[in-house]
Amino acid sequence: MARKKTDYERMLKSIKTTQEWFEPSPYKWQRVDPKEKGGKKTLYGLCRACMQGDCSTLVHLEDGVVTRVEGNPDTPPNYGSLCAKGNAEIMGLYNPYRVKTPMVRTNPLKGLDVDPMWKEVSWGEAMDLTAEGLKKVREKDARGLVICEGWGERDTIFRQPFGHAFGTPNEIGSHGALCTVHYATGLIQSGYPVAVVDLEYCQYHITLGRSLGPNFGIVPGMRKFSKAVERGMKLVVVDPRSSYEASKGEWVPIRPGTDLAFLLAMAHVILHEIKVYDKFFLLNRTNAPYLIGPDGKYVREAGKGKPLMWDDLENKAKPFDAQFGEIALQGTREISGVTCKTAFDMICEEYVRYTPEWAEEICTVPAKTIRRLAKEFIENARIGSTIEIDGFTFPFRPASLNVERNVTNRRGGTYADLVGKIINMLVGNIEVPGGCLSCSYRGPIMGPTGDGTVTPGYEAVPKPFKFPPDHLSMAEFYPHQHTAPHLAINAILNPEKYHLPYRAEAWMSVGGNPIRQNAQPESYVEGFKKLSFVVSIAYHMDEVAILSDVLLPEHSALERFRVAPFYLQHQSIDNEVNGLKMIQLREAVPPLFNTRHVDDIFMELAERLGILYGEGGLYDQLNKAIDWVDKADGLNMNGQWKLDVEKKYTLEEIFDRQIRGWPYSDGKGLEDLKKKGNIQYWKPRKEFYLYYYFPDNKTRHPIYMTGLKEVGDELRANLEKHNIGFPGIENMDYIFDLYRPIPHWVETSEYKPPKEYDLWAINWKTPYIGNDASNLTGNPWLAEIYAKDPWESVILLNPVTAQRKRLDEGARIVVESRYGKIEGRLRISELFHPDAVGVGGSYGLGTRQSSPLNRLGPNFNALLSLEDKTLDGVSGGQDTAPAVKIYREEVKL
């Protein structure tokens, strides 16, 4: 029996034969230090392999070498379990493709396949060059510095303060433009980043375009998911792909990019066919009864006071917070000669046309199925029921619906998110047990504005307008934007088009790689070439590093000392961690190479630039900073524990102060944290559900999105005031159609494309590559497994479609959108909608100096677009399902 070639070896061979190959000489690892022999040590660890980054681990060293990373038993949130990525982190430490020492480019030419001809330099020299480069920018115009952050480096507390101390508003994220999922939750329930399913109590959940945990291998999500499925929770997955999660519930295939139609039809069925909804909730906890005038605005007391509702008993209009005999949910009325309707009526009117038959034409989900799902949703919601938790009576609504990036990311995506919220509001499940819960700070944040509706939070708070704009990422034109690296690169390439009054000069990369992980990589490379100075705080030789002028090598995840606050989980929640406040510790593995901690780099750079000390300096900015996600419950510099801005501190000293100032530390400090690796505080369960803080009619969720309309109106007025159009858009109505108070049907840029683009490419996260910290795609332990995985690193097609296109299993094919094209091997799969072309994960691009595994495609992102007209006008989000054509790759002779 001869030796069989493994899938992994075949995969490596395919890279070598299809890509330009750079054979590095092998890195000569030092032999294990004989002095360390026999030594055994265990460190407290904190995994960083996915976005959640909170699994508690134990890092075992033998003979001075890390030999095992495993889950820390009995410790939340993972209680001893650990996913494939976390188990594989050791190979991120012992990765020969790491940047091991500071380096400087000597070749002025730049490109992904161009050798920078690195010169190794000392830290002193590298920091001199960096400080000099940044100083020049600061003297000219501080806005010229772009700090690009990303998930490769989430262990810094100084990055944001550095940007503030430097004076640049241009901190951008490399990530997030394909995941603009934050507006609706910020508007409806003042939450961030998203809303998740309550896996403790939910009985019926409809999920679209996201993961609850298993789809991308997130440990706490998987833990809770398996328990929910075991206790009988019904999961409906509306998705072009039959995913891991769909395989545990009901899969409802849908044409890519058409979820808005499906959601509108669901709302239509509830409002116009079933006509069962939580009337109490609508009347008392939303602005559904508010009276709306012909201008689309609230009708107010004496024209400018509080918004009015109609009292059916007294037959008159009263301010919303008055005593009511019977609030009218419906009806057209005359007030001072002006005809007005209830917001509820206006929504019903708009949604008449969104029948399931109309939706089926667009999204291919059968009308019968849409009706059935709506019916099941209403039945399972148990409208009117209650549950008692810690002696407090909550409404109990064990049915919910959540959408995320593969729904929101296209034109109209914000509307789709809002329609999802409307469906939830129709059963009254916002922030109550069983229902739709945000994963943000737990406290009294849903309090009402003067108009009686929930105070918008986070990204629902618009950024102020200014002309000419300050922000490279065009925040002035996209006031509800999430991160926008694509807008930034557009502004770098075409500053006049975007009215930019300065030029981007320098780019500082802190764990962010938009070249590989955004869209149209060639444009990014062009943009980078226009910059005069690029410095990377680099872990490995990725696309940004190879275009850099200076590389400042940083520690790998295991080597980064860190004290972090525990954030609520983004996929799903249940009783394992609900109510938990926690600080976690990562004890650092001794560094292997000549690398430094990112925050030591920031402190030294700040000192060299003269912005470390004093008012407005780095320390001062840290003193002023409040945790964006967890607010006062995060790790901030509080009270007496603020830094003396004239003194120097070590990272240990700073963390010690943060711990002492934490509201739940009870006087403990860093030394106490080191005992168990975490400090926990459990709040009562009733305080976990935000309903608790504003029950009954104490606040109202917007179901009529006045806030959206107001921001749109103001933006339009500002554009007209400055006599400009909307940058990159021919007719500004194309944008303002997305700022109407009732989310409605709009077309994406990929809807009804030219005839030959008859399919849509889709992408998803996989259990192997949650994000790109420690270069997981290049991790050989994961690569050996994804090489064997039938759905990884291939182009997937439904069998009927493959037959129609006369393409065979294993053929090399090209997938081409109007923005880019990629090649790969075809795999025929029953798991895909006939209109979908599946290209999962985060494979490819790579450079000539990266790990060869990074060159393995197909690189889905190359199919995506940077063009303004393809974006969602509210969030700035890019379209993740481009229209494509596919054909056989031409054989090179």
Added chain:
Amino acid sequence: MRYAMVIDLQKCVGCNSCTVACRAEQGTPAGVHFHKVVKYEAGRYPNAKMKFLPMPCMHCQNPPCLKVCPTGATYQCEDGLVLIDHDKCIGCRACMVACPYETRHFLWDVACYFDGQLPTPFEQVKQDSFDRGTVVKCNFCVQRLVQGRLPACVETCPSQARTFGDLDDPESEASRLIVLHRGTRFREELGTEPSVYYIKG
């Protein structure tokens, strides 16, 4: 004491944490995995699903590998574990032909994780015990069992899909699950009597 493993196929979500935890725990060379998860599709569109079958060594009660081993390198313990004494293994690979579960690996060489590179410090420390020209396989993490811990694949599973316990104890979780959910074994008809049971498949 008779060890058995029970794997809940409803809970398994095919994430391969088990496979990688095994690699990390055992330090197996590149290309060698003591554990595998077979992933496949079931059904036709639109009723198609992903399916997963995690497979450690079955530690058969009636092991075909043991019967064919000419040197007695493969042996069976009282507690049911089927292990290999590396010093006795001559690498004839008869056991690999006999095993119906493709669970054994022959070490053609002890290759590096990073293709074209040299062994990392992890490999230097962990791979002393691997001899070229011998056969290796899953040992139910016997080195952890003696310390009162569970196999790495069982502890790491984020879905808590795996249970490990004593079949001689009717009250053990493993025994209970097998009875309650009518645990079945893979390729049962071959008469190998595996110690790995699957439920809810």
